[in-house]
Amino acid sequence: MDLIESNLLALKQLEFDSYNQDFLLTWEKSRDEIEALLLTAEIFAEMHRLKKPFRLFDFGLAISIFRDNSTRTRFSFASAVNALGLGLAELDEVKSQIAHGETVRETATMIAFLAEAIGIRDDMFLGEGNRYMREVSAALREGFEAGVLHQHPAVINLQCDIDHPTQTAADLFHLKKHFGSLEALRGKKIAMTWAFSPSYGKPLSVPQGIIGLLTRFGMEVTLAHPPGYDLIPEVVELARENSQSSGGRFHQAESMEEAFAGADIVYPKSWAPYKVMEERTALLKQGNREGLKALEQTCLANNARFKNWECDEAKMKLTKGGSALYMHCLPADISGVSCERGEVAREVFEKYRLETYREAGCKPFVIAAMIAMARIPDLPTQLARMNA
Amino acid sequence: MDLIESNLLALKQLEFDSYNQDFLLTWEKSRDEIEALLLTAEIFAEMHRLKKPFRLFDFGLAISIFRDNSTRTRFSFASAVNALGLGLAELDEVKSQIAHGETVRETATMIAFLAEAIGIRDDMFLGEGNRYMREVSAALREGFEAGVLHQHPAVINLQCDIDHPTQTAADLFHLKKHFGSLEALRGKKIAMTWAFSPSYGKPLSVPQGIIGLLTRFGMEVTLAHPPGYDLIPEVVELARENSQSSGGRFHQAESMEEAFAGADIVYPKSWAPYKVMEERTALLKQGNREGLKALEQTCLANNARFKNWECDEAKMKLTKGGSALYMHCLPADISGVSCERGEVAREVFEKYRLETYREAGCKPFVIAAMIAMARIPDLPTQLARMNA
Amino acid sequence: MDLIESNLLALKQLEFDSYNQDFLLTWEKSRDEIEALLLTAEIFAEMHRLKKPFRLFDFGLAISIFRDNSTRTRFSFASAVNALGLGLAELDEVKSQIAHGETVRETATMIAFLAEAIGIRDDMFLGEGNRYMREVSAALREGFEAGVLHQHPAVINLQCDIDHPTQTAADLFHLKKHFGSLEALRGKKIAMTWAFSPSYGKPLSVPQGIIGLLTRFGMEVTLAHPPGYDLIPEVVELARENSQSSGGRFHQAESMEEAFAGADIVYPKSWAPYKVMEERTALLKQGNREGLKALEQTCLANNARFKNWECDEAKMKLTKGGSALYMHCLPADISGVSCERGEVAREVFEKYRLETYREAGCKPFVIAAMIAMARIPDLPTQLARMNA
Numbered sequence A, B, C: 001m002d003l004i005e006s007n008l009l010a011l012k013q014l015e016f017d018s019y020n021q022d023f024l025l026t027w028e029k030s031r032d033e034i035e036a037l038l039l040t041a042e043i044f045a046e047m048h049r050l051k052k053p054f055r056l057f058d059f060g061l062a063i064s065i066f067r068d069n070s071t072r073t074r075f076s077f078a079s080a081v082n083a084l085g086l087g088l089a090e091l092d093e094v095k096s097q098i099a100h101g102e103t104v105r106e107t108a109t110m111i112a113f114l115a116e117a118i119g120i121r122d123d124m125f126l127g128e129g130n131r132y133m134r135e136v137s138a139a140l141r142e143g144f145e146a147g148v149l150h151q152h153p154a155v156i157n158l159q160c161d162i163d164h165p166t167q168t169a170a171d172l173f174h175l176k177k178h179f180g181s182l183e184a185l186r187g188k189k190i191a192m193t194w195a196f197s198p199s200y201g202k203p204l205s206v207p208q209g210i211i212g213l214l215t216r217f218g219m220e221v222t223l224a225h226p227p228g229y230d231l232i233p234e235v236v237e238l239a240r241e242n243s244q245s246s247g248g249r250f251h252q253a254e255s256m257e258e259a260f261a262g263a264d265i266v267y268p269k270s271w272a273p274y275k276v277m278e279e280r281t282a283l284l285k286q287g288n289r290e291g292l293k294a295l296e297q298t299c300l301a302n303n304a305r306f307k308n309w310e311c312d313e314a315k316m317k318l319t320k321g322g323s324a325l326y327m328h329c330l331p332a333d334i335s336g337v338s339c340e341r342g343e344v345a346r347e348v349f350e351k352y353r354l355e356t357y358r359e360a361g362c363k364p365f366v367i368a369a370m371i372a373m374a375r376i377p378d379l380p381t382q383l384a385r386m387n388a
Helices: A003-013 A031-049 A072-084 A102-110 A129-145 A165-179 A205-217 A233-246 A256-260 A274-286 A289-304 A313-317 A346-361 A363-375 A379-386 B003-013 B031-049 B072-084 B102-110 B129-145 B165-179 B205-217 B233-246 B256-260 B274-286 B289-304 B346-361 B363-375 B379-386 C003-013 C031-049 C072-084 C102-111 C129-145 C165-179 C205-217 C233-246 C256-260 C274-286 C289-304 C346-361 C363-375 C379-386
Strands: A061-066 A087-091 A115-122 A154-160 A189-193 A220-224 A249-253 A265-268 B061-066 B087-091 B115-122 B154-160 B189-193 B220-224 B249-253 B265-268 C061-066 C087-091 C115-122 C154-160 C189-193 C220-224 C249-253 C265-268
Touching: A003 A031, A003 A379, A031 A165, A031 A205, A031 A363, A031 A379, A061 A072, A061 B072, A072 A087, A072 A115, A072 A154, A072 A165, A072 A363, A072 C061, A072 C087, A072 C102, A087 B072, A087 B087, A102 A129, A102 B346, A115 A129, A115 A363, A129 A154, A129 B346, A154 A165, A154 A363, A165 A205, A165 A346, A165 A363, A189 A205, A189 A256, A205 A220, A205 A233, A220 A233, A220 A256, A233 A249, A256 A265, A256 A313, A274 A289, A313 A346, A346 A363, A346 C102, A346 C129, B003 B031, B003 B379, B031 B165, B031 B205, B031 B363, B031 B379, B061 B072, B061 C072, B072 B087, B072 B115, B072 B154, B072 B165, B072 B363, B087 C072, B102 B129, B102 C346, B115 B129, B115 B363, B129 B154, B129 C346, B154 B165, B154 B363, B165 B205, B165 B346, B165 B363, B189 B205, B189 B256, B205 B220, B205 B233, B220 B233, B220 B256, B233 B249, B256 B265, B274 B289, B346 B363, C003 C031, C003 C379, C031 C165, C031 C205, C031 C363, C031 C379, C061 C072, C072 C087, C072 C115, C072 C154, C072 C165, C072 C363, C087 C102, C102 C115, C102 C129, C115 C129, C115 C363, C129 C154, C154 C165, C154 C363, C165 C205, C165 C346, C165 C363, C189 C205, C189 C256, C205 C220, C205 C233, C220 C233, C220 C256, C233 C249, C256 C265, C274 C289, C346 C363
Parallel strands: A061 A087, A061 A115, A115 A154, A189 A220, A189 A265, A220 A249, B061 B087, B061 B115, B115 B154, B189 B220, B189 B265, B220 B249, C061 C087, C061 C115, C115 C154, C189 C220, C189 C265, C220 C249
Antiparallel strands: none
């Protein structure tokens, strides 16, 4: 039995109803739904490898709204919707970052008459990004229920202030391939750690998304960061609860070394403390340029105290067999390459470079799976038909 | 007999030849052609509702040229061409707004080798927008006749200084659905009135397009605006003639109240006086920033004298049964929502909000119908085949 | 036998293997490959004329990266990929023009997971453009060989510092149609000459590409320019060698008049001396605005000494029968139209205007042929199948 057949079989065992549902946070999705997502993404990836089309739509737009720069996710989204048969349209918002209310409600409807999916990145403003997505979602639901829209476009979170589900699901897909199955992840140790970067203000969505998702699969998840670099407390609490339910473990460490010890997987990645992000959000809303400059200076000075939080060969030696899998959402700050001193040493990155590309290569298929699950009724049957 | 069948039957009764014709002004189109447009748009909308594709093209580009901002029309155009099977390409003109002559002629040809339709918005310069479209059109015709182009791309007016046919045809489609038929519009009273706005320089194309189109269907059309807020005289004269030919009525009122009295439909919408637009065009051409600032001040001060031209609940009570259909091309300036004081009171707008969304939802299908009629030979037969 | 049948027959006689190969310089391609390119482009053009689709792809992206402005090539690329069934995605590089190394390698892979072709324009920096394309190409090859990419996207040169193969192949296609066959070009005289322009810094890629390509077909190629307006010496040497191998002739003339004498074809077009382009590249890299301004002044003053290098009616009289074919890659600087005094007199341009449009009209089909040859295994069989 080949990969597609066995995935189709596995899909039939799962119970989920994703039709007409958005994808905003992985922890709003059942375990079965997450598994179905990976199985579907894997089917799409395999079909693509075999040059079999998976054009599930005859028409329809997929709209992207990027409120922050993006190359990787932009092209992953463009690739996914192209393969599904949808047309891509980008909404270029020159308006205020924090437009809310009437404008959001109306605009969402106006662009959606023939839309099947709306992908949104809004990750810069703590407390805003996910909320904006829900405003768009509510408008679309109202429009669909009132018959204004013939269909219910799915909102796909392409990174918000809380979670980055297309990234973390792609990471999980990568881990599943690497270790052979989701079951094989049980008991595996992953170190999600802060790392030094010469820039500031990096979003929290990746570390939060990683601890929020991987704790559901019985993994031993260690979160480590310097004092003060906290994540949103609610997500840390959620990770703790997840690990208890799944029979895994979640704990926090004080140093990269401690977290790396015996790890099967390491994910060293910079972020800004959530308290700083809160302060920054307030300053951005005020348009307070002086305040922002001062905050940046303070933060960079603070970062500089933790330059030793670099993933180098010495620290990699601490991991299981000295050969843990290195992960990164890219682009990484690579010491001596993209910056003088950064998140990862040149030699370590180069050793795992192609692996990180493979990790990134999961994303287009994950996005395609999210859209397909939300928009195609009885998707498993459709997939079986395409592969008959 | 379902809606599609009956529309196909009705289409066969009409005489029109839209093949290889642009869509620049509704009043250049015969009554039969307008009716065919609505029947076709309605077929497309119904097919979309039933999830039946109407992909009439196997290949080809649809190009949009937006010389003024747009979200609604941009996405309507993108949606329409996607559903028809065309690829969208946007021409981003960094060049002067009033480029003419050789450049227009050559550029039009260069982008059109595989194009089926070119949609243009050029509404800011009185005397320029429609003229520019005709220059593009002439170049394409020359190219087609000389064999430079294999096909004759249709120019679609996405709003000019004179008319806004995709909007007004969508409005007519909405009215047809609301009242049941075009025949049912005979004798219905519509108030096309100016309304107060805290901004200035809004185009004249919607009110002009509305009085130029609806007077052809035996409606009683009342135009009302404060002294000085005149439309282009030729269009007002055209509306008068239309109403005489169609057995309707056209007259002008001095106040919103007078126009609303007994109206079945109200369309309160701000615009700038055409004399101001003429002056503004001259200043823009000169690049006279001081002059433009001064003009804006004068105009805003003048607008402010007519703040009572707001569509509020009291004025709505004057309409037939107090429940006329409220229309707007969106976005409306809503008092207490998008501005302190604007075109329409919050309560009135909220009551009709979903209706205005439905009105807007007609536009993608109207645009698709315009392109299909201009580019598909014997369209009714093709539509019948797709629905067999 | 119709054109498509005879081209399919001719294609079978040729030996070439373009699958998984980029298109970066025409002189890296065998004579058979160039002939196959023209035969394929001609088949696509004829299919388009007959309204037969040549949608060879079911899915996949074609990505364009424009590091310099473009309208013609942009739309030719958009048209080509649409007709082939690919989705267009543009990479908007806000980053430095001369980004190299890690960033290029990673970005190239990140955008390419579902890409079939990447078209690049990078023509402003001498010594950089073609090199950048090869960096992208190397990254894609590495990704393909490592299994990171399921397919090997083709890099298509949409104009670099050395060559402009989509333009020159379109020019050759135009000449083939005009004179009836490639064989008919043998012994034909073409004058590739500099011409006066009121602007400065125009790339060298067209004249270099023309002498590098047409010397391979037994033509008599004359290059003429004022003293100092040299092309890259290596390309001039290459043209000389080509002409010896092909049984043609290549020589340099001192004046437009000398080059035009007895010519069958004239291609008068402005460019900047390569020494100036070298100096300009250095200044641009330094961000030296003062230096750039000074260089521009010197160059414009120097240009002005050669205002008589205009293609006017008197000079056209010197050509064979006074009726040589005039060619230009467009847009031309037309005296009295787009500038006071330019490359070509108004009367000459107007006489050949539609011919230059036909020349430009070859480009979409040439680009489609380049992509198809690089990405479709056994293309001749596929083409035969589509036309069976």
